[in-house]
Amino acid sequence: MKFLQSCHRAISALESLSGWVASACLFAIMVIVFFDVGMRYFLNSPLAWSYDLISLYLMVALFFLSLSITQRDRHHVRVDILLNHVSPPARHAMNLVGDSITTVVMLIILYQGFLKFRDNWLTDGVVAGAIPWPTWLTAVFVPIGVGLLVLRLVFSACSLATALVTRSATAIGDVGPEQSLIQAEI
Numbered sequence: 001m002k003f004l005q006s007c008h009r010a011i012s013a014l015e016s017l018s019g020w021v022a023s024a025c026l027f028a029i030m031v032i033v034f035f036d037v038g039m040r041y042f043l044n045s046p047l048a049w050s051y052d053l054i055s056l057y058l059m060v061a062l063f064f065l066s067l068s069i070t071q072r073d074r075h076h077v078r079v080d081i082l083l084n085h086v087s088p089p090a091r092h093a094m095n096l097v098g099d100s101i102t103t104v105v106m107l108i109i110l111y112q113g114f115l116k117f118r119d120n121w122l123t124d125g126v127v128a129g130a131i132p133w134p135t136w137l138t139a140v141f142v143p144i145g146v147g148l149l150v151l152r153l154v155f156s157a158c159s160l161a162t163a164l165v166t167r168s169a170t171a172i173g174d175v176g177p178e179q180s181l182i183q184a185e186i
Contacts, residue, residue: 001172004162007155008173011148015069018148022065025058032058049131056127056138064145068152074175088169095174096160103153106146113142 032050040046070076078098083091119125120136127133156173163171 001162004155004159004172008159011068011151011155012072012173014148015072015152018065018145019069022062022069025062025065029054029058029062052127052129052131052133056133060138061141064141065148067145068148071149071152071156072173072175089164089167092160092163092171092174095171096157096164099153099157099160103150103157106150106153110143110146110150113139113146117143 032047032054036047036050083094086094117136117139120134120139125135127135156171159171159173162168163174
């Protein structure tokens with residue numbers, strides 16, 4: 001149990017860092033759009049690089065770097081009508097099946113994302129335009145974000161399996177339906 005708690009703290013620390021970077025990306029998007037609109041309408045001189053920076057880097061980073069923390073808090077879209085009305089062991093088993101299937105899919109995405117990043121890195125690919133934006137910098141967010149999500153999913157599966165074996169009502173790091181509803185109301 002102490003090992004699982006230590007793993008949960010370590011993964012949560014990585015997720016917090018990832019969440020802060022994602023938040024900084026969101027803030028940067030807001031600032032850039034604000035200045036771009038101001039420059040466009042008041043000075044008739046928009047920021048030519050803003051669309052590329054936002055769409056190629058900031059949005060991609062925002063999306064992929066927030067995957068794991070969203071999974072940790074169980075905020076991804078899911079149908080939980082049945083999940084909220086079953087016993088804790090049944091809920092753990094259902095979450096374990098869901099997390100296991102998701103892990104397989106995410107491992108495939110992680111592998112493909114890494115291949116794409118590696119190819120972009122080795123070929124020194126750039127996006128054609130006024131500014132030659134490197135494509136590897138976009139592609140790197142996929143294996144980082146999905147890799148952290150896979151780490152969270154594997155930890156969650158181990159924690160849920162441990163809770164099933166020990167017949168515990170709670171799994172380490174798992175957000176139950178009561179906590180999920182409380183967080184949704186806040």
